[in-house]
Amino acid sequence: MTSSSSSSSSSSMGNRIGVLERISIFFGRKPKPLPIETSFELPSPLPTWPEGGGFATGIIDLGGLEVCQVSTFAKIWSTRQGGPEDMGATFFEPTSIPDGFSMLGSYCQPNNKPLSGWILAARDVTDDCDALKPPTDYTLVWTSESSRIKQDGTGYIWLPTPPDGYKAMGLVVTSTPDKPDLETVRCARIEYTDSTENQAWIWGPGKDVNTDGINVYSLRPKDRGIRAMGVPTGTFVVRNNGDGLGFDIPCLKNINGSHSSMPDPDQINALIQAYSPVVYFHRDEQYFPSSVSWFFENGALLYKKGEESSPVEILPTGSKLPQGGSNDDEYWIDLPRDEAARDRVKRGELATAEAYVHVKAMFGGTFTDIAVWIFYPFNGPGKAKVEFIDVPLGRIGEHVGDWEHVTLRISNFNGEMKSMYLSQHSKGEWVDASEIEFFAATNKPVAYSALHGHPMYRKPGVVMQGSKNVGIRNDSGKGKDSMDIGARFVVVSAEYLAAAYEEPAWLNYARKWGPKISYNREEEIRKLEKLLPGRLKGVLERFVKSLPKEVLGEEGPVGPKGKDFWYGDERS
Secondary structure, three states: OOOOOOHHHHHHHHOOOOHHHHHHHHOOOOOOOOHHHOEOOOOOOOOOOOOOOOOOOOEEEOOOEEEEEEOOEEEEEEEOOOOHHHOOEEEEEEOOOOOOOEEOOOEEEEOOOOEOOOEEEEEEOOOOOOOEEOOOEEEEEEEOOOOEOOEEOOOEEEEEEOOOOEEEOOOEEEOOOOOOOOOOEOEEEHHHEEOEEEEEEEEOOOOOOEOOOEEEEEEEEOOOEOOOOEEOOOOEEEEEOOEEOOOOOOEEEOOOOOOOOOOOHHHHHHHHHHHOOEEEEOOOOOOOOOOHHHHHHOOOEEEEOOOOOOOEEOOOOOOOOOOEOOOOOOEEEEOOOOHHHHHHHHOOOHHHOOEEEEEEEEOOOOEEEEEEEEEEEEEOOOEEEEOOEEEEOOOOOOEEEEEEEEEEEEEOOOOOEEEEEEEEOOEEEEEEHHHOOEOOOOOOEEEEEOOOOOOEEOOOEEEEEEOOOEEEEEEEOOOOOEEEHHHOEEEEEOHHHHHHOOOOHHHHEOOEOOOOOOOOHHHHHHHHHOOOOHHHHHHHHHHHHHOOHHHHOOOOOEOHHHOHHHOEOOOO
16 A cells, blocks of 8 residues: 555556657667656665554544555656656556545656655545545646647646535546546545645656646645644646646645654654664765764853853753753854864764754654754865866854754655755755665665765765856765764654653753854955956855855854754755
């Protein structure tokens, strides 16, 4: 019911070859296989999770409406143009739906990555059996009949017409102009639905492609976070040049607000051991992570505004740090005063560093987000690229205290990791599990910490912040040093479990983990300009002045709980 799609999916796709492909095969030129023609599976089978509660039982109750996650599909229609990397997209219907459950809509995915998605099916278990009803009719939203695209047959996209008091939960795709059967899908009663927004672009016009201006997007709940109850269904929406076509596709809603499908402490520990990331550091890295207690024990000082001449030492647990409040600049943490001690603490202590884990309910308790936080005592200086010249940025980019994280998104239907978020300065990116590098033959994802600034990336190399000609270099690679998160971690918070975990005092310190850096930015820029030919001096100056404070390193950061995505969803 919730396994990755198997050979049945591949055979379904192989049985439907478009006219152009048939011609190519006739002349001995078989088209190159698309990534989507391969089904993704994690490198290792899922472990047997500790028993208890509703986690990984396959079915989640949303309050009289039960849902399951289906990831076996039969291909309906596809195109080989448009969309990401101009590879087209493929539209599917779910197969192997359990008895008593109904399809809510069709599934669609870009062709540029392996088939790895899922879609929800639903079963009505209310006393009146009125949570779900079939549509009363269908409206043709779009057809590819007149589109000049490379396609496998012809596609037709239909919008179900819901009964009064109900909403259509997804679109239905067919390969013929005949309306789908009314029993194909179910519509949900309005109180079981919530509003959505576009998530990722799936398909739309490519170069020299006529698709009547439509674009296809995946959907996610508009309101997301530990208190939000919206549940994504895995369906998609069609827009016309970015505008709606007169309809919206909602998501489901957990109306009982229960977190009964979330993992208990034993299951959390098993999940972390199964999916704990391995973080690689650049070969030239000088500033490594440490545990928070090591940072405090080795001379970190707490400063108070107006009393800067008499900072106080911080206890290893942070128990005397001011609690609550807000980031009001009244307090901040800094390195030891002694220069030798400062230099030593800046470099961290990788051998005893530990990760700090925040476990939170996501999507109405149908997913678990495991946010893994890493603390660095110091963020090193950056390096800019100005056309063909690399320029060390001196003090620009330096700051005390650096919090970085990755988040693992786990399906509560079966405990499978579906995606990973990597923090990158003030934002980051979500990466599908099919695009992740895994450590050896395990299900442990790999992340690369970039040199000095420590943003996280899914693969080694250089990522430019800015343009390809002028920007900050983020260099990452597989050096000799790495950090296995599963070896040393502490679960510091899981709000849905109430008192199961005691939050450390330092977590509720709401002020900055580093002081404001006082330096003359203009003077620093002039130093840099001496390294550049005349025509590039102004280019660098304009770029540096455009950078936000968190990139320039002019202020120390707040701790994990001070980030707005502590309670909400990650920013990408």
